[in-house]
Amino acid sequence: MRRLSYLKKINTNKKIIKKYIEYNIFSFFQKKIRKNFINQYRNFLKNKNLTQDWFSQNTYDWKKVLANIENNNFDYLEIGSFEGNSAMFVLNFYPNARLNCVDSWDQFTDGNESFDIKNVEKKFDENLNSYKERYKKYKMKSEVFFLSNNEKFDIIYVDGSHLAKTVMHDCLESWKILKKNGVLIMDDYFWIGYENLKDNPAYAINEFLKIINNEYLILRVSKHQIFIQKK
Numbered sequence: 267m268r269r270l271s272y273l274k275k276i277n278t279n280k281k282i283i284k285k286y287i288e289y290n291i292f293s294f295f296q297k298k299i300r301k302n303f304i305n306q307y308r309n310f311l312k313n314k315n316l317t318q319d320w321f322s323q324n325t326y327d328w329k330k331v332l333a334n335i336e337n338n339n340f341d342y343l344e345i346g347s348f349e350g351n352s353a354m355f356v357l358n359f360y361p362n363a364r365l366n367c368v369d370s371w372d373q374f375t376d377g378n379e380s381f382d383i384k385n386v387e388k389k390f391d392e393n394l395n396s397y398k399e400r401y402k403k404y405k406m407k408s409e410v411f412f413l414s415n416n417e418k419f420d421i422i423y424v425d426g427s428h429l430a431k432t433v434m435h436d437c438l439e440s441w442k443i444l445k446k447n448g449v450l451i452m453d454d455y456f457w458i459g460y461e462n463l464k465d466n467p468a469y470a471i472n473e474f475l476k477i478i479n480n481e482y483l484i485l486r487v488s489k490h491q492i493f494i495q496k497k
């Protein structure tokens with residue numbers, strides 16, 4: 267299903283659709299610079315131990331959206347770290363950032379059951395080994411993390427479960443611990459793995475945005491992610 271018609275089919279807010287169209291227009295004129303930036307990051311990944319690269323495609327958008335953060339000095343939380351790709355980007359590109367990585371490293375249930383999950387966690391540990399002082403690892407389900415956490419964060423990346431119910435929970439809990447002016451990045455906006463459209467991430471994200479109503483600004487809607495800022 268094409269992205270725009272998908273957004274319309276799930277009754278997406280017009281502001282989001284407008285931002286997505288805007289994104290496509292601007293991206294058209296930035297193709298070369300985007301490609302160069304992404305390739306540069308892919309070169310960095312060549313020395314790393316990854317079986318999947320789901321993240322490099324997002325790096326140029328992250329660089330643009332996070333460009334205004336002072337001194338790159340921020341507290342970052344990510345739900346869903348897998349082999350450490352997104353975490354490595356943040357560690358490498360934002361040398362003053364402090365990271366918190368949450369992943370259950372538990373058997374997958376939503377389409378990637380074939381992954382050897384023990385190996386995935388081992389790769390995460392190896393890939394982040396040289397950044398030891400700058401990140402904390404939380405091996406647990408996101409719901410358990412949210413129950414025990416007392417900290418607030420400047421940037422939160424939700425990239426864990428794909429199931430709408432869990433995505434909604436992760437977004438709502440993240441919103442509570444996101445600082446004012448903080449940025450929430452939600453992945454898999456256009457991921458359609460479940461037959462019932464209401465089970466997919468975008469449905470949950472749209473419902474979540476209805477709940478937080480006027481409390482946010484839409485910063486960007488890319489081909490994979492949605493970036494919002496807490497007012």
Ligand SMILES: C[S@@+](CC[C@H](N)C(=O)[O-])C[C@H]1O[C@@H](n2cnc3c(N)ncnc32)[C@H](O)[C@@H]1O
Pocket residue numbers: 320321345346347348349350351352353368369370371372406407408409425426427428432
């Ligand atoms: C798409 S991967 C994350 C990709 C990663 N950000 C990257 O850049 O490669 C999703 C991850 O979320 C984790 N996950 C799924 N559901 C979770 C949950 N409820 N709590 C914590 N982690 C979860 C999975 O173990 C998996 O490693």
